[in-house]
Amino acid sequence: TKEKSLNFIEQIIEEDLKNGLPQDKLRFRFPPEPNGYLHIGHASSICLNFGLGLDYNSPVNLRFDDTNPAKEEQEFVDAIKNDVEWLGYKWDKEVYASDYFQQLYDWTVELIKKGKAYVDSQSSEEIAQQKGTPTQAGTASTYRDRSVEENLDLFERMKNGEFEEGTHILRAKIDMASPNMLMRDPIMYRIIKASHHRTGDKWCIYPMYDWAHGESDYIEQISHSFCTLEFLPHRELYDWFLDQIYDENKVRPKQREFARRNLSHTVVSKRKLMQLVKEGHVTGWDDPRMSTISGMRRRGYTPAAIRNFADTIGIAKRTNLIDVSLLEFCVREDLNKITPRVMAVLDPVKLIITNYPEGKEEWLEAENNPEEEIMTYRQIPFSKELYIEREDFLEEANSKFFRLTLGKEVRLKNAYIIKGEGVVKDENGRITEIHATYDADSKSGSGSEASKRKVKGTIHWVSIPHAIKAEVRIYDRLFTHENPDGNKEIDFKEYINPDSLNIITGYVEPSLAHAKAGDKFQFQRLGYFAVDKDATDEQLVFNKTVGLRDTWAK
Ligand code: ATP
Ligand code: MG
Ligand code: MG
Incomplete structure (x- = not known):
């Protein structure tokens, strides 16, 4: 049981557990398409799915949704694995939709035999024209009533590479009048003659997302398949496809949707x-x-x-x-x-400590991180010539300026209290050197009276002869x-x-x-x-x- 209140995804899972789904049947997946690198939006989905895995002690698969060889590459697979690991998550199985191409094909043959899928040989323009509108039924393809034998023959020949891209597709035979446009005989397979990053040239027909995704979930026995909201209208089709192959002794995956996360001032696509x-x-x-x-x-x-x-x-x-x-x-x-914590100067101006001995260097102690439980220290070098930030000095400043100015004191972090004495300028009036004097008794941490003296500001610096560009x-x-x-x-x-x-x-x-x-x-x-x-x-x-x-x- 979790302390914080449950989000709606967790509520769905809790409800299913209450209704008899055994906890050890919970299984999740993160299903990227390897057609690019993961972005911060994916991180939300990764944290959701793998977070559920940790909360419920359930396996989470990393599934590559690799059904489009024209866009997918091994480089992207490798990058995705690296990113998920880097985020700190461990997947149970590394799986690929392409692992299931044969199973999907076999199921499709069964669907054709039951009269639930057919080969359409129209052009994509013709098919688009027949789709209808949400309020008007679509028109049946002239190929919709092809015989089972003809469909089986054509589908096999599609698989064998006998046809060019775009000449035939395989469609599910559902309902051309469905109010859900996605149910109007959706495409299940298209011919793509491109090498696949894993299956090479073995296949030249590739399943569409809707046909591959739910079936992959089913094969892996994923209990909850979470995806982003744009898939909400796909849920009906997800369920229809599952209905065709589902064995009731097995877990029936459930698609549920959550909102895509977008980040300001960037794109996540x-x-x-x-x-x-x-x-x-x-x-x-x-x-x-x-x-x-x-x-x-x-x-x-x-x-x-x-x-x-x-x-x-x-x-x-x-x-x-x-x-x-x-x-x-x-x-x-x-x-x-x-x-x-370290010192760096990004817009340097030279500071010379006029009363500091020429050629002397000393190593001062600096704490590494005040947030550490057990403080550690390092040595930093100090010398007569330092860089400070240009904006940390003003020749004349009002009382609200707590940095270095002429005639006033400031502390150099981890070092001494100094006082601004004068400047050197170039012909354009730009300051090239600041001259200051230091109080030799004021070293930080020395315990001396002078070291405890309160000055208004502290500025950072680096020693010029020691600094690294x-x-x-x-x-x-x-x-x-x-x-x-x-x-x-x-x-x-x-x-x-x-x-x-x-x-x-x-x-x-x-x-x-x-x-x-x-x-x-x-x-x-x-x-x-x-x-x-x-x-x-x-x-x-x-x-x-x-x-x-x-x-x-x-
Ligand atoms: P893109 O448009 O960037 O390619 P996608 O959704 O097509 O995004 P997939 O590789 O299919 O990318 O995504 C894998 C998983 O990450 C999916 O479940 C998807 O819903 C989820 N996801 C993608 N983008 C976001 C996002 N911005 N916020 C939350 N989840 C996301
Ligand atoms: Mg995509
Ligand atoms: Mg996608």
Whole structure:
């Protein structure tokens, strides 16, 4: 029993258990089509299905819905497996709709023999014209009453590759007058002469989603098949197909629908994400600006943050747009717990401590993460010449400016109290050097009277001779519009933000010298950053994951 209140999906399951479904018959699946990389919308579905698996101690299959060889690839299968694992879930069986092609074919032959399916040899235009409208019955195909023998013969020859694509299809014989358009003799098979990533050229007829999906659920004995709302009208057909093959000693799968999750300022559709990749608007599926799980991983998001996000938004009955700032909140919350604090300067200006001995260096102690239960420390170097952020200094400032200014004191984080004394400017009036003096007795943690002196501000810094130059990639929303997909008249690409990537050079403390791809840090006072996969031994590269607080102005 669960403490929190049940969502409507859990209520459905509880109801079925109450009505006699044994708990050990519960089985779920996550059924991606391997035609692209998973996105944050899929994460909701993954967390739902695998979360149910954990809650009920039930197996969850990872099923690849691979019935269209023209669009599916092994690369996508591999990426999907990697993403589900990374999110922290374990599937029971790795299965493929293509594993069932023979069984589906055999069942289809039975359907033909019972007069419940026929080969239609009209053009797709003709078939479309006969569909009718929701209020007007469709027209029967002239091939609807073909004999069983002729249907069996044609279907076998379709399978044997005797016909070209588009010349014949196999349709279920249901009801051309059904108020549900999907029941008007839906297509079960079409001819596709493309190599399949798993079955190669063995098949040239491929089952449609509706024929393959419920039957795959049945073969795997899935008790609850959860899908998104657009499949609601398909449920009748899902059930009709099951009726044809169902053995009552077995579990009869149940399709139920929940609302698709959309995220603001991005698109969640593999087809659209594919366009962004193919047309070069981003560097790839794992571009850190993408709504893909791989993009978010590379950006520095954590599995815990994404799971927590999915849990927070929950499962809904109506489609809505979730503000991306909620996702960022979850990311920040997790990174705050787990990332070491380090110092980095991203818009450097030189600070010279005039009374600090020339050539001297000292190593100061800095705590790694105040959130840690048992505090750990590292050493950071200090010297006469430092970088600080340009915006942390103003020659003249009002009393609300708690950073460095002339004649006032500020603390250098983990180091000394300094006082601004003067500036050097270039011919354009831009400050090239700030001169300051330090109070040698004020070292942080030294316990001296001077170290306990209260000064209004603390700023971060790096020691110039020790700092490491790094490329830092700063991201903004990929789309300027909250819902780029929302207006069907306007192409979503019209809203691409031309300034979504800004590459700068920053300086980081030397403890980061050996940071590797995927390592995550809090750059103090700046935000969370993760080492990118492009980093090498010679060149550190960071992605800005998210700022320290929500500064996004709408
Ligand atoms: P896309 O349009 O991006 O290709 P899809 O629904 O066609 O999405 P599938 O690979 O068929 O992608 O999806 C696998 C599972 O993930 C399905 O059960 C689907 O309903 C679910 N899913 C896909 N997108 C979302 C979303 N935005 N929110 C919640 N669940 C989703
Ligand atoms: Mg799809
Ligand atoms: Mg789909």
